[in-house]
Amino acid sequence: MENIVTTLAGRYEITRRLGRGGFAITLLARDIMQPSKPLCVVKQLRPNRAHPRVIEFFHKEAKILEKLGKHPQVPQLLAHFQEGENLYIVQEFIAGHDLSKEIFPGKRLSEAYVRKLLKDVVEILSFVHQYGVIHRDIKPQNLMRRQVDGRIFLIDFGAVKELGTLVVNTRGEVASSVIIGTPGYMPNEQNLGKACLASDVYALGMTAIAALTGVKPIELEENPETGEVLWLQRAQVSAELGEVISKMVRRHFSLRYSCATDLLQELSTPTQLLQKSSVPSIIYPTISSVSTPTRFLTSPSIINFWKRRQVIKILGLVGGGFITAMLGHRILQGAPKETSNENNDSKILEPENPEKLKNKITPKPVSKSAIVLKSFGFEVVTVNAKGDIADRQILSANYFTEYLGNNVTLDMVQIPGGEFFMGSPADEEKRSDDESPLHKVTIKPFFIGKFPITQAQYQAIMGDYSSGLKSGKHPAESLSWNNANEFCQRLTEKTGREYRLPSEAEWEYACRAQTTTPFHFGETITTKLVNYDGNYTYADAPKGEFRNETTEVGSFPPNAFGLYDVHGNIREWCQDTWQENYKNAPNDGSAWIEENNNTHRVLRGGSWSNLPAYCRSAFRYYDDPNYGYEDFGMRVICSI
Template sequence: MSQCLNPDCKLVNQPNTKFCQRCGNKLLLADRYRAVQIIGQGGFGRTFRAVDEHKPSKPPCVIKQFYPQAQGTDTLQKAAELFEQEAVRLDELGKHPQIPELFAYFTQDGRQYLVQEFIDGQNLAQILTSEGYFSEKQIWNLLKDLLPVLEFIHKGQVIHRDIKPENIIRRSNGQLVLVDFGAAKYATATALGVTGTVIGSAGYAAPEQGIGKAIYASDIYSLGVTCIHLLTQVEPFELYSISEGDWVWRDYLPNPISKELGQVLDKMIQGATKRRYQSVAEVLNDINGSPIAPPKISVPQPPQPKFISQSFTEDLGNGVKLDMVYIPGGTFTMGAPVTEEGSRNSERPQHSVTIKAFLMGKYPVTQAQWQAVAKLPKVNRDLNPDPSRFKGANRPVERVSWYDAVEFCDRLCRLTGKAYRLPSEAEWEYACRAGTTTPFYFGRTITPELANYDGNYTYGSGTKGKYRQETTTVGSFPPNKFGLYDLHGNVWEWCADHWHSDYQGAPNDETIWLSSDKNSSRLLRGGSWYDDPGYCRSACRHDLNADYDNLYFGFRIVCSAEWT
């Protein structure tokens, strides 16, 4: 079915309908997301189960619509800010498996929307109602599962501020997912000392949240209250005695629990912040030291790429080597979110892409490598053996067109018998990111000490620095986690694909994306020594005629991993 998103209509239309049969409202958001059913509604918005029409399997997702029903300009403005803030937080927290992934955030028909991952499962409030109170073992497992998630968001300087059973969903495999970051805030050193918005759910919010001063320990408090509620199946207000000024939750336990768990929970829910756990690390330390707790809890670190023996060096003769690095296969989100500084519509919609393993040049092709291959017999076109303006054997070759780069690959194929070619755009971005989701593979900002670009300009919180006004020797700056160098700046790198104005209809694998127009321009990635840092982002795309060359343009080659 197709649910109309117009709050004044709400008609459920037949599947595949493009416009509401009652009010004429457009049913597809961003021409791809179709609401199927209303699954939630509150004072400031509605939530829909939805599908992504651009995916063959039409996987489920969630649409959140900002639809305020409260009155008052200040209230509405704050609600709108919180809605946008939720999109920012989801995007910033990246691809943690226990936080919903943000797919899109935009405005359509005058209303704000965000689209995020659908978490298939029940929240803990629903489970408590259907299955009854939790056992001690279930609480230990809950802490083991969720504390590392809290550690992760706190390291990202974010406080959730609304942890409660309704905001914790249990997947079908038992894994817990923390949802609803609408109340989350940055926890910078300045913000922690400033009174802000009073926010949080009554009964679960820490006392300091009542005066607008949430801290990291506020989330620990809320998680502790969630645990005693699940243990007793009694509302938090009844578990605290006003007359005694203390928690009396043990009086409501259906079964006794261990002293060790009781001590951990007591310290989590201390009203006085000085007597409460100050950090997740302190909670984990006590739990890991408990003789009856489950196996040691550790905060998972992002998986590191495994470099294997399939990397190799091609001998081009006369001491010239070409290093090829093995890039393991995987899935990533291609493109930039709307919240990324300097991003463009050509970098959207973001979409999931699965890449097969391949090999990629450790550096952009150097002048020494170019000269070695240019001496080889012609395949389709002549090559200038020394085209570069900025001379240096180990500087990247520049002033080469797309056709020149293809000829280089063709000659190398004939010499070695291996399938060398230009990378597809998807392969290039996957290799550049190396598992990261930030604008650059080394983080959210960039400085001239990390890459070669026009240092007169800044990005994010970066600082100005040296503008070198020329290329630099390859490998002069830090590599990414795959061991690749110079992907940000130095020279733009040609890709095999034709240019498309955005990612509508883009492949979901490493396929080279061609168009029917043979004269279509070709893709360049990575920025150059001449450009400001925004052009050096992992997601940035540029296009030019295939026969155009300039002192900003070079290339990097790839090779199939199958021959190994």
């Protein structure tokens, strides 16, 4: 990449270029200082002159972006810094697609779609306008629909673009050298360099018109006498919504809604222009129930602002709908109790009537904290027959964080329910008979650790780690099944939630992540993707490195569910007692436990010391529950 370094600030490893404009280069990067190497977006800004006043203005504007990023539907500002002549903004990566994939010429969308769109965006824009910030470039390309839950995000603020166009005039004043905006979406006053809050209202109105008419805004005719946009005759829309949108796009800003909050009030009048959604409440909550959390309302200035706007009343009228998840396999298929908790900015779940722990675990009464779902983006790779990466895909997943004390946390990833074929087909290379017969299993939704339990996590719960710490980020090793089971019991007692080892079926389902190949990334395996004994090969892949020890969790790409280290690194204990094959195995995903017949317990996943064939998704191993060898570890499940 021309004029682009591979690592910024010693931590942001550039993966590839996402785009390039007149003001900035947009890059996809990984934060190598984080165990899971989360993806982020880096914007390299190129001001005309790195004058001290420009740098001062840069930091000032970055602070504004940091405040805006506190809203759950605005990408968080992760860092801002200068290297050489360039200025850098690092923001949260939102996995999904922009609305230009939904709103485009020739396609007319329904009034229901537009009502929902307005409700979502106006809620976000009200928060932005509260800070006096003008976005200046609202259009479909700057509205992202997050893949994991379908929520709308507002991205690419004008402030970011302006930072790349800063100059200092002869009086030492910082100024922008260009007008920010997009023709067709940009109102007259903005084109003259005098943008105001009502300019964003105009752009959002033109976005709604583009959706209703299927016509590019710049191609719409204007009334020759008044200059007003002529659009109603091209759309099928109710009189109420048509009147609101027409007011949003009045030629003169004084005739529009003055800001997004005024528009929000209009949309929340007793006519209930935006009706509540009829989507069942077990899916995802609307932003009206979570996007204005208490932490936004705690400062006196914000409280007074929202009181003046009567937003408490507004939220009661606008809220109550639910966003349908974009990906069906991401939807919880159970029936968790959903609560509205304004202290959080994400989905809130409370366990409802949890079953008693298996293996006679009886938790002490503990006050359970609510589960707050967040999402993370990650890159999934697929390899060809020789083990070379043939494809890359950006995905995202939901998770919640359990706080274990002493600054130690545990991330639990949401796994959707579904069906899969457990075991290996007869033609899979180096398979064993104990992986037969191939049989269909139905799995209920659950949460599972993003990583194997680390040494730091084990020590936080158990109080000591007798094997000696390599690093808090290495997996806990030399664990017996009894050690693993006791860890689950203590974690359950600490959190008040049921934690346990996965069943064999749950483990394999989570490992495969809806794939049927020997490994979740394809037909073969390499030491660039997995920690195993690279002196041996599988299929057509070459030999590789033998590290002779565990690696830190998250050192290799995850599977499509967002789980790391499911192949290699450390073997993971399961609940099940060992069975020689799958004849008469449960088909409901439950653990197969027959303690009277066999006390040996199952391990899955392979390890750093294993042959590559032992790291396959279907491979099974077992050992005495009292023994814990140097490549035995664990991963936990939380059922809701």
